[in-house]
Amino acid sequence: MTRFEVNGQSVEVASEATAPLLDVLRNELDLKGSRYGCGLEQCGSCMVLVDGEPAYACSREVGSIAGRHITTIEGLAAHPLIAAFLDEQAGQCGYCLSGIVVSAKALLDRNPAPGREEIVVALDRHLCRCGAHTRILRAVERAAVALREGVSA
Amino acid sequence: MSETLPLSVVNNRRLDRWIRFDADRSVRLAVGKVELGQGIITALSQIAAEELDVALGRVRVLSGDTADAPDEGSTTSSQSIEVSGASVRLIAAEVRARVLDRLAQRLNCSPDELTVEDGAFMRGDAPTGHDYWSFVQEADLAREAEGTAPRKPYGSYRIVGTSAPRLDLPAKLTGAAFIHDMTRPDLLHARILRQPGRGARLTVLDEAAVRRAAGGAFRIVRVGDFCAFVGEDETAVQRAAASVPDHATWENARQFTPDQQEAASLVGQPAIERIVGEPPTPPDAPEVMRATYSRPFVAHAALAPSCALAEYRAGSLSVWSHTQGVYPLRQSLANVLGIERERITVRHVQGAGCYGHNGADDVALDAALIAMQVPDHCIRVQWRREEEFAFEPFSTAMSISLRAGLGEDGRPTDWMAEIWAGTHVSRPSSGGNMLAAEALPTPAREPKPQDPPEANGGGGTRNAMPLYDIPVKRVLHHLVTRMPVRTSAMRGLGALPNVFAMEGFIDELAERAGQDPVAYRLGMMSEPRARRVIETVARLANWSRGPAGTGRGLGMGFSRYKNRAAYAAVIVELDVGEEVRLRRVWCAADAGLVINPDGARNQLEGGIVHAASVTLKEQVTLGAAGVTSLDWDSYPILRFSEVPEITTELIAAPEHPSLGMGECTFGPTAAAIGNAVAHGLGTRIREMPLSRERITTALLRG
Numbered sequence: 001m002t003r004f005e006v007n008g009q010s011v012e013v014a015s016e017a018t019a020p021l022l023d024v025l026r027n028e029l030d031l032k033g034s035r036y037g038c039g040l041e042q043c044g045s046c047m048v049l050v051d052g053e054p055a056y057a058c059s060r061e062v063g064s065i066a067g068r069h070i071t072t073i074e075g076l077a078a079h080p081l082i083a084a085f086l087d088e089q090a091g092q093c094g095y096c097l098s099g100i101v102v103s104a105k106a107l108l109d110r111n112p113a114p115g116r117e118e119i120v121v122a123l124d125r126h127l128c129r130c131g132a133h134t135r136i137l138r139a140v141e142r143a144a145v146a147l148r149e150g151v152s153a
Numbered sequence: 154m155s156e157t158l159p160l161s162v163v164n165n166r167r168l169d170r171w172i173r174f175d176a177d178r179s180v181r182l183a184v185g186k187v188e189l190g191q192g193i194i195t196a197l198s199q200i201a202a203e204e205l206d207v208a209l210g211r212v213r214v215l216s217g218d219t220a221d222a223p224d225e226g227s228t229t230s231s232q233s234i235e236v237s238g239a240s241v242r243l244i245a246a247e248v249r250a251r252v253l254d255r256l257a258q259r260l261n262c263s264p265d266e267l268t269v270e271d272g273a274f275m276r277g278d279a280p281t282g283h284d285y286w287s288f289v290q291e292a293d294l295a296r297e298a299e300g301t302a303p304r305k306p307y308g309s310y311r312i313v314g315t316s317a318p319r320l321d322l323p324a325k326l327t328g329a330a331f332i333h334d335m336t337r338p339d340l341l342h343a344r345i346l347r348q349p350g351r352g353a354r355l356t357v358l359d360e361a362a363v364r365r366a367a368g369g370a371f372r373i374v375r376v377g378d379f380c381a382f383v384g385e386d387e388t389a390v391q392r393a394a395a396s397v398p399d400h401a402t403w404e405n406a407r408q409f410t411p412d413q414q415e416a417a418s419l420v421g422q423p424a425i426e427r428i429v430g431e432p433p434t435p436p437d438a439p440e441v442m443r444a445t446y447s448r449p450f451v452a453h454a455a456l457a458p459s460c461a462l463a464e465y466r467a468g469s470l471s472v473w474s475h476t477q478g479v480y481p482l483r484q485s486l487a488n489v490l491g492i493e494r495e496r497i498t499v500r501h502v503q504g505a506g507c508y509g510h511n512g513a514d515d516v517a518l519d520a521a522l523i524a525m526q527v528p529d530h531c532i533r534v535q536w537r538r539e540e541e542f543a544f545e546p547f548s549t550a551m552s553i554s555l556r557a558g559l560g561e562d563g564r565p566t567d568w569m570a571e572i573w574a575g576t577h578v579s580r581p582s583s584g585g586n587m588l589a590a591e592a593l594p595t596p597a598r599e600p601k602p603q604d605p606p607e608a609n610g611g612g613g614t615r616n617a618m619p620l621y622d623i624p625v626k627r628v629l630h631h632l633v634t635r636m637p638v639r640t641s642a643m644r645g646l647g648a649l650p651n652v653f654a655m656e657g658f659i660d661e662l663a664e665r666a667g668q669d670p671v672a673y674r675l676g677m678m679s680e681p682r683a684r685r686v687i688e689t690v691a692r693l694a695n696w697s698r699g700p701a702g703t704g705r706g707l708g709m710g711f712s713r714y715k716n717r718a719a720y721a722a723v724i725v726e727l728d729v730g731e732e733v734r735l736r737r738v739w740c741a742a743d744a745g746l747v748i749n750p751d752g753a754r755n756q757l758e759g760g761i762v763h764a765a766s767v768t769l770k771e772q773v774t775l776g777a778a779g780v781t782s783l784d785w786d787s788y789p790i791l792r793f794s795e796v797p798e799i800t801t802e803l804i805a806a807p808e809h810p811s812l813g814m815g816e817c818t819f820g821p822t823a824a825a826i827g828n829a830v831a832h833g834l835g836t837r838i839r840e841m842p843l844s845r846e847r848i849t850t851a852l853l854r855g
Contacts, residue, residue, distance in 0.1 A: 027387055032329035035331070035333065036458070037457060038785060040538060040784055042785040043785055074327065082323075082326055082327060085322075086326065089318060089322065089752075089755060091319075091322055092759055093456070097326050098327070098328075120794050124792055124793045127792070129763070129790065131761065131762025131763050133793050134798065
């Protein structure tokens with residue numbers, strides 16, 4: 001049994017402590033927005049926030065997050081990043097997007113006015129195979145503006 | 154019957170196969186083309202809404218379903234807008250005309266007096282009290298399309314030609330949206346112990362050791378040398394599969410040599426020969442130039458490893474797949490499993506972008522094979538990352554030797570391309586095998602390689618024939634019959650290597666003639682639409698080249714995809730030192746009538762980034778036991794920090810038929826990068842990828 005918080009709700013899961021957090025989120029908690037891409041910390045499709053910091057859910061053992069606060073894409077449904085990504089039509093197949101939005105959220109939390117270079121650095125561990133990169137960068141810039149202008153999150 | 158009916162209508166004549174009006178005042182559009190991230194569902198919805206005169210939001214799409222949607226073959230080769238789009242337009246126009254004809258009879262007026270406003274029928278400015286939903290049964294859609302109803306003139310379009318937002322994107326941004334996320338009752342997870350290659354026999358499996366590694370319960374399903382771990386606990390079956398290399402022994406596995414990963418190894422191999430154009434005789438010209446270009450094997454490298462679900466209940470098999478063609482997959486499954494195709498239903502569920510024939514069909518057979526052994530459960534097979542990288546069919550390596558006889562003006566008078574390549578299409582429907590079929594007790598026969606015919610744009614020969622005004626042109630194609638790895642369709646087939654080679658060689662000829670590359674091209678290009686994209690991109694980029702060898706490179710590339718689809722010209726500006734750093738890319742494209750301009754730009758941009766990645770970084774590598782590029786470190790692709798700024802311009806040409814845009818920038822981008830690197834370095838690299846090692850070698854060579 002491991003207790004932690006997901007998107008503001010307290011949960012207790014039965015999976016063994018060494019199970020990957022990604023499997024627990026997807027199969028035990030039915031939160032499918034965090035995605036399997038490589039299981040190797042190389043693509044970013046599984047990115048979640050652990051106490052506000054981006055973390056690869058594919059390799060993170062669930063036992064290591066006891067008592068922590070996890071944010072998944074499902075917890076960001078009302079975040080201005082989502083509207084910004086839709087405004088920019090930032091994506092093609094969309095498989096990479098949930099992880100990218102999660103990393104972008106962490107960036108905007110610590111830096112409300114990032115420059116293009118800072119966004120690139122924050123997202124560079126994420127892979128997008130469809131080539132939607134420039135749209136994604138514009139979407140993060142757009143979300144930053146929206147947040148600064150006080151659009152409610 | 155009209156001579157010009159699109160193929161999809163010829164194969165699916167009934168109107169009600171395509172369009173149905175549902176009680177919630179929605180329109181159900183059923184299509185055979187599937188969403189691969191390219192925005193096709195949105196574009197086809199726009200076309201249907203436009204011709205029917207209903208709001209876009211009323212259209213709901215069912216795509217890729219052998220039970221309930223038309224058979225449109227596979228979603229490939231930039232044909233979805235061209236063929237499916239034309240079909241939906243024709244069907245929707247006929248439905249609208251037919252319903253209005255019946256209503257005019259009822260109202261005793263001319264159909265010309267009737268109009269449609271969001272599905273409601275008006276006579277003059279007054280509502281008739283009828284709409285599609287109340288009146289459609291009078292029109293009897295259970296009949297074959299005639300194809301004669303007038304379609305709207307493009308000047309009156311209100312929905313087509315607008316950048317409607319993608320209908321599928323919101324769900325993908327926020328949660329479950331992919332086949333990987335599907336659940337069903339009685340779900341079991343499965344992972345495959347993959348036969349390393351045709352003929353390999355699994356002689357030892359240390360089951361106890363695998364069970365210890367898994368740490369959870371699962372069963373082993375074995376059919377011949379096909380072996381799977383199946384259980385309720387996904388973590389356990391994943392661990393079982395991951396542990397297997399240490400606990401399984403294969404005999405008769407094929408061995409490889411390192412040179413087999415290079416395109417040069419194909420030259421001189423047994424091959425099926427084919428000549429396109431004039432016979433390959435020596436050129437009658439005072440001066441002859443030659444150069445050999447190549448590209449290695451590359452992977453589709455979808456971001457998500459392939460996934461499928463299958464269940465066998467009461468003698469019927471249901472399969473959910475991100476295949477590009479549900480009907481071809483159904484037929485292939487029936488062939489392998491030995492059951493009638495009528496007992497199989499294949500439904501498309503979206504996966505990650507595939508860019509061609511990847512593991513999607515193979516994993517569907519994996520799931521079906523297990524489901525037949527474990528009935529009354531839903532079997533979900535998820536390939537592992539290393540499994541996708543090792544076993545997806547790759548895009549074949551290609552070696553392209555070019556020869557040009559030159560006239561006194563420095564322009565080619567005689568052109569020949571000699572190509573060595575494996576097949577570009579080995580989908581099961583084109584004679585290829587699904588992977589697991591080779592591991593069964595009676596293995597599938599070794600496939601006989603074939604390549605798409607010229608009428609379909611060719612495979613290895615795709616875009617090998619120059620569009621330029623050259624009096625004598627010829628292509629000699631060697632389709633290599635025994636390949637070290639399985640190869641099949643990837644974005645553009647042979648177009649990327651062929652355009653990289655052709656447009657690189659054109660730059661070499663321009664340099665020899667002492668001419669600017671853009672002016673040189675325009676000097677031998679008489680087709681107006683081709684000239685227009687070249688001139689447009691040159692204007693966009695303020696084309697003006699400084700001296701070569703300064704480290705700053707500018708290059709251009711052009712093609713008309715398949716020599717009969719969309720036109721694209723690309724200019725790249727980059728810095729090249731020890732490695733290449735892309736700065737800016739400009740692109741002009743002419744794809745006729747554009748359904749969704751932002752969607753079209755997204756496709757152009759995606760093709761540019763993908764092509765840049767292939768050109769600069771990608772190569773499948775082989776070791777003695779097989780593929781060694783098994784993860785994103787050993788198969789790197791372009792990252793955020795490496796992607797340039799991209800400017801695109803769509804040429805307005807709504808009077809021309811719509812052409813697909815997903816592949817048209819692929820070749821020109823590779824060529825523009827190759828030419829810009831040559832300009833920046835002052836020396837040319839003709840072998841992709843244009844990696845740090847190749848640049849170092851080129852600089853040492855001078």
